[in-house]
Amino acid sequence: MNRDLIPSLNKHFRMQWEEAQGCYVLLYPEGMVKLNESAGLILACVDGQQTVADIISDLAARFPDVEGIAIDIEEFMATASAQRWIELA
Amino acid sequence: METRPSASPPLWLLAELTYRCPLQCPYCSNPVEMAAADRELATEDWQRVLREARQLGAAQLGFSGGEPLVRQDLELLVAEARRLGFYSNLITSGVGLTHERVVGLREAGLDHIQISFQSAEDEVSALLSGSSKAFAHKLAMAEAVKSAGYPMVLNFVLHRHNIDQVDRIIQLASDLGADYVELANTQYHGWALLNRDELMPSREQLIHAEQVTNAWRQENPDGMRLYFVVPDYYEERPKPCMNGWGQMFLAVAPDGMALPCHSARGLPLQFPNVRDFDLETIWRHSDAFNAYRGYDWMQEPCRSCPEKERDFGGCRCQAFALTGDPTQADPVCTKSEQRGLIDTALAAANCHATGGTSLMYRSLQASRDILASQS
Numbered sequence: 001m002n003r004d005l006i007p008s009l010n011k012h013f014r015m016q017w018e019e020a021q022g023c024y025v026l027l028y029p030e031g032m033v034k035l036n037e038s039a040g041l042i043l044a045c046v047d048g049q050q051t052v053a054d055i056i057s058d059l060a061a062r063f064p065d066v067e068g069i070a071i072d073i074e075e076f077m078a079t080a081s082a083q084r085w086i087e088l089a
Numbered sequence: 090m091e092t093r094p095s096a097s098p099p100l101w102l103l104a105e106l107t108y109r110c111p112l113q114c115p116y117c118s119n120p121v122e123m124a125a126a127d128r129e130l131a132t133e134d135w136q137r138v139l140r141e142a143r144q145l146g147a148a149q150l151g152f153s154g155g156e157p158l159v160r161q162d163l164e165l166l167v168a169e170a171r172r173l174g175f176y177s178n179l180i181t182s183g184v185g186l187t188h189e190r191v192v193g194l195r196e197a198g199l200d201h202i203q204i205s206f207q208s209a210e211d212e213v214s215a216l217l218s219g220s221s222k223a224f225a226h227k228l229a230m231a232e233a234v235k236s237a238g239y240p241m242v243l244n245f246v247l248h249r250h251n252i253d254q255v256d257r258i259i260q261l262a263s264d265l266g267a268d269y270v271e272l273a274n275t276q277y278h279g280w281a282l283l284n285r286d287e288l289m290p291s292r293e294q295l296i297h298a299e300q301v302t303n304a305w306r307q308e309n310p311d312g313m314r315l316y317f318v319v320p321d322y323y324e325e326r327p328k329p330c331m332n333g334w335g336q337m338f339l340a341v342a343p344d345g346m347a348l349p350c351h352s353a354r355g356l357p358l359q360f361p362n363v364r365d366f367d368l369e370t371i372w373r374h375s376d377a378f379n380a381y382r383g384y385d386w387m388q389e390p391c392r393s394c395p396e397k398e399r400d401f402g403g404c405r406c407q408a409f410a411l412t413g414d415p416t417q418a419d420p421v422c423t424k425s426e427q428r429g430l431i432d433t434a435l436a437a438a439n440c441h442a443t444g445g446t447s448l449m450y451r452s453l454q455a456s457r458d459i460l461a462s463q464s
């Protein structure tokens with residue numbers, strides 16, 4: 001993956017923390033996806049400004065014990081883009 | 090009243106603001122007895138319902154009806170929903186929408202407007218909605234919705250009289266720049282059940298429409314998303330209705346009746362009203378919401394069926410409407426002894442060919458007449 005790409009949330013989606021479900025969710029027309037902890041953490045960094053590389057270094061600094069975090073993040077970006085949750089530009 | 094702690098939060102709130110509607114679609118899923126429920130909730134009642142639902146964990150909110158735009162307080166309710174953190178969807182025929190309201194609702198915080206179409210053509214639309222002006226207006230409003238920055242979701246209810254136009258329907262949606270398109274076959278509840286013989290497509294029609302839809306998907310892998318909903322009569326297993334009774338879906342009808350499914354009003358249960366109880370009491374403790382939770386209420390063949398965790402025995406409303414007993418298996422299931430009811434209905438519909446002349450149109454007056462004839 002080109003780590004210079006900048007991910008941004010699909011403008012038709014909204015991400016928010018849901019207390020009742022204890023997780024982040026993505027809301028879109030008539031639908032909702034529950035995000036697991038790592039997906040929530042990664043997507044919370046997607047702000048339309050930071051590149052994939054920025055997000056990797058940010059999360060790697062916050063979670064130094066997690067091995068292979070860069071790969072996990074890249075894989076998530078690929079899935080999220082295939083699902084149209086994010087756009088990579 | 091009994092508590093079942095297993096009750097998960099109602100993630101979805103459907104606010105049916107009114108049964109009033111300028112159109113008369115014969116496939117409408119509103120209850121035929123709707124005229125008996127004409128005392129609508131006030132703005133403050135709805136604001137309280139929104140707050141209570143959000144507290145219980147609801148995140149998705151649908152404003153529907155009838156035609157929700159008939160309510161002049163819609164903008165106020167949308168603003169309250171936004172403040173509470175709902176993702177709010179307006180489900181409308183587009184009649185009553187204006188450029189001003191499209192923009193005003195956006196400013197109030199509405200997330201999405203779904204416009205439903207009767208067909209891709211003027212004439213069929215007029216036949217099916219009872220209005221000859223609606224189609225052109227819907228087109229104009231679809232464009233307004235798009236340019237105001239909403240995601241564009243178009244909904245087409247399919248049946249015998251429009252299903253052969255699926256290619257033109259998809260083309261129309263694509264020309265309008267839709268993001269999602271629902272090609273939803275009629276579900277036979279309410280008015281649609283009355284008109285079943287006139288609306289049910291043939292198996293050949295259905296197969297053709299699915300092929301057209303799949304072909305379009307293959308040619309346009311990055312295009313708009315098409316959702317094709319088959320009519321369950323042609324399936325061998327029922328739909329997992331509402332993902333299980335009282336599991337994630339809560340509807341509040343115009344008169345305040347709280348329902349686990351928007352077609353449940355006709356079931357022989359005492360449904361609680363939001364005028365009398367708060368939503369938490371209704372959701373967790375009311376007999377009606379607990380009636381078909383879990384699996385204990387089931388009869389055979391569902392009770393010992395390994396598939397019950399997938400479909401929950403199907404739709405309670407359909408079981409009741411067709412077999413007279415809401416605890417039976419949904420007769421769509423081929424394991425049900427009553428599957429014959431479905432096959433007979435399909436056979437009847439397939440040899441019924443009047444070209445739409447015997448359709449019963451949905452209206453409050455027709456509902457009053459039906460109520461009068463029942464009493």
Ligand code: SF4
Pocket residue numbers: 110111112113114116117118119154155156182451
């Ligand atoms: S289906 Fe037609 S008649 Fe029924 S509420 Fe919707 S627009 Fe009105």
Ligand code: SF4
Pocket residue numbers: 326327390391392394395396397398400401402403418419422423424425
């Ligand atoms: S028997 Fe009941 S639970 Fe089993 S598949 Fe049929 S409807 Fe579903």
